[in-house]
Amino acid sequence: MDHPPTNELSVAADTRRLRLLIAYDGRPFQGWQSQAHRDTVQDRLEAAFSNLSAGQRIVVHGSGRTDAGVHARGQVAHADVPSAWRHDAGQSRIALNAHLPPAVRILQARFVPASFHARFSARGKVYRYRVWNDPVLDPFEIGRAWHFPDGIDDEVLRQAAQRVVGRHDFAAFAANRGKPVASTVRTIRRVDVRRRGPLLTFDFEGDGFLYKMVRLLTGSLVRCAQKRATLAWLDGLLAGTGKTSFAAPADGLYLMRVLYGRTASQPATGSQPPRPAKMLPPAAANPPAPPGPRIARS
Numbered sequence: 001m002d003h004p005p006t007n008e009l010s011v012a013a014d015t016r017r018l019r020l021l022i023a024y025d026g027r028p029f030q031g032w033q034s035q036a037h038r039d040t041v042q043d044r045l046e047a048a049f050s051n052l053s054a055g056q057r058i059v060v061h062g063s064g065r066t067d068a069g070v071h072a073r074g075q076v077a078h079a080d081v082p083s084a085w086r087h088d089a090g091q092s093r094i095a096l097n098a099h100l101p102p103a104v105r106i107l108q109a110r111f112v113p114a115s116f117h118a119r120f121s122a123r124g125k126v127y128r129y130r131v132w133n134d135p136v137l138d139p140f141e142i143g144r145a146w147h148f149p150d151g152i153d154d155e156v157l158r159q160a161a162q163r164v165v166g167r168h169d170f171a172a173f174a175a176n177r178g179k180p181v182a183s184t185v186r187t188i189r190r191v192d193v194r195r196r197g198p199l200l201t202f203d204f205e206g207d208g209f210l211y212k213m214v215r216l217l218t219g220s221l222v223r224c225a226q227k228r229a230t231l232a233w234l235d236g237l238l239a240g241t242g243k244t245s246f247a248a249p250a251d252g253l254y255l256m257r258v259l260y261g262r263t264a265s266q267p268a269t270g271s272q273p274p275r276p277a278k279m280l281p282p283a284a285a286n287p288p289a290p291p292g293p294r295i296a297r298s
Contacts, residue, residue, distance in 0.1 A: 016080070016081055016085070017111065017112050017114050017116060018081050018112075019116060020045075020096075020109050021075075021106070021108035021109075022077060022105070023072055023073045023104075023107055024072050025071055025104075026067075026072070026251070027103070028101070029041050029068065030068045031065060031066055031070070032064075032075070033065045034046065041075075042060055044100055044101060044104055045096070045104070046058065046059065047099070048096045048100050052087070052095055052096070053081070053082060053085065058081060060077050061079070061117065061118050062076070062077045063075060063076045063122050063258040064119060064125070064255075066255055069249070069250035070255070071251075071253065071254045072254065072255040073254055073257075074126075074257040075258070076118045078116065089111055092109045093107075118258070121260055122258050122259060123207065123261065124208070124258075125205070125209060125257065126203060126257040126259070127203070127253060127254065128203050128204075128256045129146070129201070129202040129215070129248060129254075130146070130252045131145060131199070131248075132198055132199060133198050134149065134197075134198035145199070145251070145252045146248050146251070151226070152200070152225045154195065154225070156224055156225045157221060159231060163235060164217060164238065165189075166187065167186070167187040167188075168185070168188070168238050169184050169240060170184055170213055170217075171184040171210075171240065172237035172238070172242060173213050173216040173217050173220070174216070175216065177211040186206055186210065187206055188204060189207070190203070191205075202218055203256070204217065215248045215250065216244055216248075218252075219248040220234060220237070220244045222246075223246045229246075
């Protein structure tokens with residue numbers, strides 16, 4: 001877990017901390033993080049707070065960045081609102097949404113203790129990547145999935161996904177953000193892959209993700225399943241040999257959930273090791289599958 005600067009933990013005595021659950025369509029925006037002369041999700045949120053607080057700037061702290069074109073169904077953020085803020089949590093959600101573009105919605109709002117921090121309290125995240133694997137792209141999937149018309153071997157995909165589960169140095173799957181990171185070691189707790197007709201979805205749960213890591217992982221897994229790269233090549237990347245440049249496009253990626261407290265893969269008591277990669281069973285009733293990794297079809 002990252003360690004916050006002291007000033008990011010301090011909360012003025014005359015403020016209250018408001019926690020937000022946010023969904024957004026990433027297509028109209030230049031990512032999450034505020035940038036000079038750019039239109040970002042954070043910019044829109046802070047503008048909404050400013051409109052509701054007589055022009056006062058209220059900084060919105062997100063759980064992490066998402067790039068231009070990346071979507072979110074479960075981004076978490078917090079903001080410290082002044083004591084003069086006249087809205088309760090439910091009213092805050094309605095009022096903020098009234099000042100946000102339709103592509104950004106506050107799904108939940110609640111006041112939390114000052115010890116909560118959207119970024120530094122997080123214990124992990126779940127990302128989803130969607131691939132439309134068919135020669136013809138459904139027009140309703142434009143900007144929402146990676147259109148990949150070529151054949152994919154589901155068994156090779158399962159084997160490739162299995163390899164990335166666990167604790168590894170993922171330096172080969174990290175793009176350069178322009179500044180060094182303290183460590184490139186991360187734990188992928190699970191990779192679930194589901195096929196429903198032409199739609200492939202990849203769910204990655206981990207304790208943290210490097211810059212463009214999910215997109216580079218997805219692109220590399222698909223490269224193997226296309227049989228344009230070998231599983232030995234993937235093993236080499238995980239062992240520190242070389243880097244991959246096969247990044248899936250931004251528009252298929254979704255931040256689904258930010259994990260606080262227990263992780264999604266951890267039971268109420270005790271700990272649980274990383275789960276094998278698998279392709280999940282289809283939604284229709286089926287007899288129990290044998291233990292071990294598997295790929296589902298619907």
